[in-house]
Amino acid sequence: MAEKGFIYSPQLSMFGSREIIGFGEPNFYIKEMDKTISNEMIIKNHYSHKVAGFATTYIYLGVYINNELLGTLQYGFSMNPASAKNIVKDTGIYEHLELNRMWISDKAGRNTESKAISYSIKYIRNKHKKIQWIQSFADERCGGLGIVYQAANFKYYGEHDSDFYSLDGQTVHKIALTHHADKRAAFEKVRARKDEMTKETLRQFRYIYFINQSKIKECLLKEKPYPKHYVEKPNGVENPDAGRKKNINASKPKDQSNETKT
Numbered sequence: 001m002a003e004k005g006f007i008y009s010p011q012l013s014m015f016g017s018r019e020i021i022g023f024g025e026p027n028f029y030i031k032e033m034d035k036t037i038s039n040e041m042i043i044k045n046h047y048s049h050k051v052a053g054f055a056t057t058y059i060y061l062g063v064y065i066n067n068e069l070l071g072t073l074q075y076g077f078s079m080n081p082a083s084a085k086n087i088v089k090d091t092g093i094y095e096h097l098e099l100n101r102m103w104i105s106d107k108a109g110r111n112t113e114s115k116a117i118s119y120s121i122k123y124i125r126n127k128h129k130k131i132q133w134i135q136s137f138a139d140e141r142c143g144g145l146g147i148v149y150q151a152a153n154f155k156y157y158g159e160h161d162s163d164f165y166s167l168d169g170q171t172v173h174k175i176a177l178t179h180h181a182d183k184r185a186a187f188e189k190v191r192a193r194k195d196e197m198t199k200e201t202l203r204q205f206r207y208i209y210f211i212n213q214s215k216i217k218e219c220l221l222k223e224k225p226y227p228k229h230y231v232e233k234p235n236g237v238e239n240p241d242a243g244r245k246k247n248i249n250a251s252k253p254k255d256q257s258n259e260t261k262t
Contacts, residue, residue: 041103048101060073091132125211135208141202159205
């Protein structure tokens with residue numbers, strides 16, 4: 001029997017039942033989509049302008065509002081899938097996912113990201129039943145310090161600094177420059193021009209959603225309070241840059257005031 005909210009394939013599978021291909025409601029739903037189209041959307045619109053590097057993506061979901069495709073989410077393996085057991089005890093390679101890329105058009109309106117993530121988790125829970133937990137990272141380029149994950153009920157497990165390198169409008173994680181096992185032409189080209197790249201150190205914020213709630217007690221990381229995405233100025237105006245790390249290596253112009261902008 002079809003369950004409310006789930007979207008099913010029009011044809012029966014080899015097991016005699018229709019497969020789940022999405023979740024949502026008539027005017028807002030997520031659904032499996034073509035990999036090529038999803039990648040094109042990410043490359044054109046995502047701030048990194050590239051698909052996930054060494055994380056092998058295998059779930060491509062479209063975000064549809066009033067039947068118009070307005071975004072995409074990509075889930076797959078983390079950069080080092082074998083290290084998952086160092087995050088949650090005894091986790092197998094195929095028992096966790098990472099939300100590698102997400103882009104949603106501004107036309108979609110507020111709160112769309114967290115709603116799309118929540119719907120995608122309902123889909124994953126029922127379609128990919130081996131998955132125990134999902135990890136994602138927010139960094140300073142996103143703004144908000146991961147507020148979309150907070151709204152989707154992810155747990156927060158702290159922050160760390162990561163180095164990113166930029167050249168010709170493309171940004172890559174430092175692993176792309178050191179992971180020589182990956183021989184794809186695009187990354188070989190990036191590594192060859194390392195000396196021309198601009199380095200930037202950014203804070204990354206780790207969020208985890210536990211599909212299997214019993215795995216929470218097996219997490220080897222310490223859960224922490226959500227970071228606040230803003231602080232209030234004395235006049236009550238929100239400061240969206242609150243929480244950003246200042247670049248202590250940057251020299252300050254002589255005519256600059258004592259206030260440092262980030």
